Amino acid sequence: MTAATAREARPARDRSRLFRLAVRIMWVEVRHSAFVWAIPLLAVLFIYDPLRTASGYPALWTLRASVVLNKFWPVCVPFATAFAAWAGSRESRRDVADLLGSTARPAWTRQLCSLAGTLAWVLATFAASVVVLYVRIAQAVTWGGPPIWPVVAGVVALTAICALAFTLGALFPGRFTAPIVAVGISMLVLAAFSRAVSQGGVSVAALSPDGIVPANDQGVFYPVAPDVSVVQVMFFAGCALGAIGLLGLSPRTGGAGWRGPLDLASAGGARLRSAAAAVFAVGIALAVAGFGLAATARASSVTGGIEVPALHDPASDRPIRYTPVCADASGGLQVCVHPAFRGYLSQTVNSLGPVIAELSGLPGAPVRAVEIPGTALPSIVQQVNGDGAVTGSPPLFEFTMDAITLVPDAAQFRDGFRQDIVHAVIVGPVGRMTAGGAFQPATGTPAQQAVEDGLLKAIGSQPYPVCGPYALQCAQQPQVAAAAARFAALPAATRHAWLAANLAALKAGRITLAQTP
Amino acid sequence: MSAEPVPVPLAWLHLRSRRVPATLTALLACGVALWASLRYHWWLGTGNAADELPMILQGCAAGVIAVTMHSPFGEPERATGRWLPLLRAGLALALCGAAIGFFALGAAAAYGPRAGVYLAGGVLPVARNVMGLTGIGLIFCLVTGALTAWIGPLAVTAISQYALIANYSEPLTWPARPPADRGGWIAAMVVFAVGLIAFTIRGPRIRPSGELPAA
Numbered sequence: 001m002t003a004a005t006a007r008e009a010r011p012a013r014d015r016s017r018l019f020r021l022a023v024r025i026m027w028v029e030v031r032h033s034a035f036v037w038a039i040p041l042l043a044v045l046f047i048y049d050p051l052r053t054a055s056g057y058p059a060l061w062t063l064r065a066s067v068v069l070n071k072f073w074p075v076c077v078p079f080a081t082a083f084a085a086w087a088g089s090r091e092s093r094r095d096v097a098d099l100l101g102s103t104a105r106p107a108w109t110r111q112l113c114s115l116a117g118t119l120a121w122v123l124a125t126f127a128a129s130v131v132v133l134y135v136r137i138a139q140a141v142t143w144g145g146p147p148i149w150p151v152v153a154g155v156v157a158l159t160a161i162c163a164l165a166f167t168l169g170a171l172f173p174g175r176f177t178a179p180i181v182a183v184g185i186s187m188l189v190l191a192a193f194s195r196a197v198s199q200g201g202v203s204v205a206a207l208s209p210d211g212i213v214p215a216n217d218q219g220v221f222y223p224v225a226p227d228v229s230v231v232q233v234m235f236f237a238g239c240a241l242g243a244i245g246l247l248g249l250s251p252r253t254g255g256a257g258w259r260g261p262l263d264l265a266s267a268g269g270a271r272l273r274s275a276a277a278a279v280f281a282v283g284i285a286l287a288v289a290g291f292g293l294a295a296t297a298r299a300s301s302v303t304g305g306i307e308v309p310a311l312h313d314p315a316s317d318r319p320i321r322y323t324p325v326c327a328d329a330s331g332g333l334q335v336c337v338h339p340a341f342r343g344y345l346s347q348t349v350n351s352l353g354p355v356i357a358e359l360s361g362l363p364g365a366p367v368r369a370v371e372i373p374g375t376a377l378p379s380i381v382q383q384v385n386g387d388g389a390v391t392g393s394p395p396l397f398e399f400t401m402d403a404i405t406l407v408p409d410a411a412q413f414r415d416g417f418r419q420d421i422v423h424a425v426i427v428g429p430v431g432r433m434t435a436g437g438a439f440q441p442a443t444g445t446p447a448q449q450a451v452e453d454g455l456l457k458a459i460g461s462q463p464y465p466v467c468g469p470y471a472l473q474c475a476q477q478p479q480v481a482a483a484a485a486r487f488a489a490l491p492a493a494t495r496h497a498w499l500a501a502n503l504a505a506l507k508a509g510r511i512t513l514a515q516t517p
Numbered sequence: 518m519s520a521e522p523v524p525v526p527l528a529w530l531h532l533r534s535r536r537v538p539a540t541l542t543a544l545l546a547c548g549v550a551l552w553a554s555l556r557y558h559w560w561l562g563t564g565n566a567a568d569e570l571p572m573i574l575q576g577c578a579a580g581v582i583a584v585t586m587h588s589p590f591g592e593p594e595r596a597t598g599r600w601l602p603l604l605r606a607g608l609a610l611a612l613c614g615a616a617i618g619f620f621a622l623g624a625a626a627a628y629g630p631r632a633g634v635y636l637a638g639g640v641l642p643v644a645r646n647v648m649g650l651t652g653i654g655l656i657f658c659l660v661t662g663a664l665t666a667w668i669g670p671l672a673v674t675a676i677s678q679y680a681l682i683a684n685y686s687e688p689l690t691w692p693a694r695p696p697a698d699r700g701g702w703i704a705a706m707v708v709f710a711v712g713l714i715a716f717t718i719r720g721p722r723i724r725p726s727g728e729l730p731a732a
Contacts, residue, residue: 034665041672049679075675082671093664175536175587176543179580179667186573187550 022113029117034086038079039125045075046129054133058404060340061144062219064137068130069209073154077189080122080158081165082182087118088169089177106272108248115166115244122158130154143340144219149229150209153236157209160236161185163243170253201228201306206297207235207290215304216401220340221373222303225316231297231308235290238283245280248272304375324370331356337371341401351414352397354459355421358496362503364425366390366397374400380431383439387416390424397421415461423464426452428507446513448506450480451499454487454516458495483516490517524600531604540585541615547578548619555627555634568637568681571620572692575646576674578616580667583654585612586716587663591723606717613651617644638696646692649705650674652712663721 050071054064088111091097100110134146165181192208199205201212206228218224247253293308300307302317324336327345330353337345352369359365374382377400381389388399399420404413423430427444434440443464444452453463463484487495498517505511532538554570586609588594594601620643624636636643650670657669673692680690694701 037661037665037668038672041668041675045672045675045679048676049683049685053683071679075679078671078675082667086665174539175584175664176539176581178665179577179584179671180543180546182667182671183573183577183580187570190570190573 022109025110025113026116026120029113030120033083033117033121035079035083035118035121035125038083039121042076042079042125042129046072046132049075050129051133051136054137058216058341058401059137059140059142059343060216060220061137061141061146062214062224063216064141065134065147065150066214068133069150069154070211070213072126072129072133073157074186074189074193074210076122076126076158077161078182078186080118080162081185082178083122084115084118084162084165085169085181086178087114088166089173090114091170092173093175106248107253108272108276111166111170111247111253112244115163118166119159119162122162123155126154126158127151142342143338147219147224149224149226153209153229153232156233156240157236160240160243163240163247167243167247167250167253170247171250200299202297202299204291204294204297206294206306206308207232215374216404217338217340217374218304220338221319222305223316223318223320225300225303225305225307225312227308227311228294228297228306230311231290231293233290234286235294238285238287238290241279241283242287243283245276245278245283248276249280301375304373329353329356329369331360333360333367333369335369337401341371341404344401344404347410347413348417351417352421355418355455355461358455358459358492359421359425359499361496362425362499364390364395364503364507366395366421366424368394369397369399371401372398374402380429380433380439381420384430384441386420386430388420389430390421397424411462415456418456418459418461419464422452422455426455426503426506445509445511446477446480447483447511447516448509450483450513450516451487451506453480453484454490455495457484457488458490458492479513483513487516527598527600528604528607531601531608534589535585535587535608537585537608537612540581540612543581544578544612544616544619547574547581547616548623550574550623551620551636552623552627555624555636558634568642568693569678571636571643572646572674572677572681575616575620575643575692576650576670578620578647579650579654579670582609582612582616582651583658583666583670584663586655586658586666586721588721588723595720601720602717605720606713609651609655609713609716613648616647616651620647642692642696645696645702645705648709649691652705652709655712655716656708658716658721659719660722662723666721 050067053071054067057063057067091100100107103110130151138146165185168181169177189208189210192205193210196205196208196211201208205211209232293310296310297306297308299305300317322339325339325342325345326334326336327349329335329349333352333356335345335349335352337348341348348369356365369388377386377398378389378391387402388397390397397420399417423444427442427448429442431439431441443449449464456463490498494517499506502511551571551574554574586605617640621640624640624643627634627636629635650673653669653673654666657666661668673689677690677692679685680687680693686694688700688704691698691701691704
């Protein structure tokens with residue numbers, strides 16, 4: 001072997017040795033990580049709520065998978081941060097900082113291995129829970145595929161908070177550091193969640209991984225754009241790099257120090273300082289860029305999702321093709337739903353059948369019922385949290401599956417549809433927007449209310465909610481309730497005949513309460 | 518033969534060795550955080566959600582109290598005399614009282630019913646939760662050692678947060694129960710009594726390094 005080849009071979013051998021050494025230290029850290037004590041607790045917590053909650057949601061990927069970030073991620077935060085801070089404060093807690101200061105490798109290398117040991121357990125626990133959840137969802141789901149971007153965002157966000165907590169633990173070591181850091185970061189997460197809920201997940205609130213529960217049909221009619229997840233990944237990757245860079249720079253943690261580049265005598269030297277400063281600078285730049293992009297996040301009026309204009313791909317606004325699943329209800333009504341909601345078709349048919357049997361043949365009674373995206377409903381219907389509206393000629397009942405509440409309630413599902421249809425046929429639209437932009441509900445005349453509630457009572461449903469948040473008149477008048485009871489007690493044929501003869505006059509407001517049968 | 522030390526200096530030394538001044542500062546910070554959360558409307562809304570942040574702070578206070586129980590002297594301290602169990606119990610009770618007092622002060626300072634600023638449920642559930650969660654922390658002191666006993670209050674707080682939001686009602690979720698719920702009070706007081714008695718008798722589990730064992 002010549003001298004030249006020997007020189008070339010040595011760095012390769014050194015690199016291999018360094019890699020083996022790093023893996024060995026990592027393995028020691030993984031074996032000694034205290035986080036393993038938190039795994040059974042997290043498993044209990046995972047079964048206690050996220051798994052249970054997901055099982056209660058409609059069997060749709062976007063909805064059920066939302067518990068990863070909305071339910072499980074927040075509960076990982078206090079444990080991940082507490083144990084990361086605990087690991088970060090280890091050297092000072094054990095009074096070995098001076099002893100380790102004399103080792104050949106910089107403190108940063110040692111600390112990164114320790115952080116990696118905790119992080120490995122945190123991410124393995126998170127990933128295992130996601131796998132269990134996704135397998136459970138896949139067994140029940142009717143449409144779509146597993147969303148990956150939210151999981152990536154969750155992993156990066158956990159990495160960031162672990163890095164931040166580890167750095168705080170190293171900077172401020174003490175017996176109270178772990179619980180205080182855990183609670184402090186949990187409070188930040190809660191504050192961000194609060195903002196995300198109040199702002200609907202737009203603007204900087206989009207940075208909170210934990211946010212509002214998506215609409216039932218999110219990801220069903222249109223693909224879910226990854227914009228928000230990309231911004232979250234950018235922001236949290238920046239935070240993670242910033243925290244790691246700070247760890248390498250701060251003299252309090254045995255880092256290279258903040259002094260000028262000429263100060264080669266400080267721990268780690270100029271190379272280490274340059275590397276740490278570069279990591280820190282890149283991290284801050286990424287975090288600022290992520291924050292800036294998040295500030296532009298807005299709700300899409302087409303897809304209902306959150307989009308970031310600079311990252312948004314218009315191709316993701318194209319609707320997903322599907323063939324509706326249809327069935328006939330009594331009264332000749334055809335009911336069509338998206339195949340994702342195939343399981344709810346019979347329930348929908350059973351809900352609409354009795355009301356159509358009462359109204360069939362009357363002017364304005366729908367001849368077909370079709371499921372549409374929630375964002376396609378008239379905004380006035382969305383204002384009153386309605387489930388659908390009767391539109392067009394021949395009349396068509398367009399509805400959404402938001403009637404499937406997160407806590408399943410068959411009566412609520414059934415009554416929502418029936419109230420919407422009866423109100424549309426007997427009274428008309430749910431209300432109107434005034435010139436001042438205020439919503440003015442149309443609850444109908446007393447006679448209209450009596451007939452409306454009588455019809456609903458006859459088919460076993462609750463009266464139309466005149467006491468809703470937008471109603472001017474709250475309590476149902478006793479005489480209206482009495483007239484409704486009288487109307488409901490009539491034979492179905494008599495009710496139908498009276499409506500056929502008087503509906504136009506009733507709808508025009510020319511029939512008084514005393515004139516109702 | 519040396520004379521037995523008088524209780525007051527001994528108690529003072531006990532408090533110093535447990536870093537009680539730092540503990541009181543941390544508990545005061547929890548009270549200030551409660552005041553700020555009420556005053557500046559950090560909470561999520563009304564109803565159950567209004568209890569979320571106070572409960573996290575109560576869990577933090579219980580974790581801090583549990584960590585305070587760590588002895589820097591380890592095994593030799595157990596041979597120092599008959600006062601140690603009483604000092605342990607006294608310290609736990611005193612710190613619980615201090616935490617409840619700081620929370621009450623924080624809530625009182627922020628109180629403004631006209632602006633809708635008040636602690637949902639009043640101070641009674643604060644007392645119940647601080648004592649119950651401290652009981653969990655004291656039990657964990659026996660299992661994991663005091664330095665990592667914050668795991669217990671943290672875990673129960675996390676479970677209770679779920680219960681609070683989803684309206685679950687199980688024996689383990691007493692911090693999420695309404696203020697006047699008798700079952701919640703019984704569960705919390707039983708946990709506190711068991712934790713306090715066991716801790717008074719046995720003291721925290723001692724490891725040479727104060728660390729958890731290797732996995």
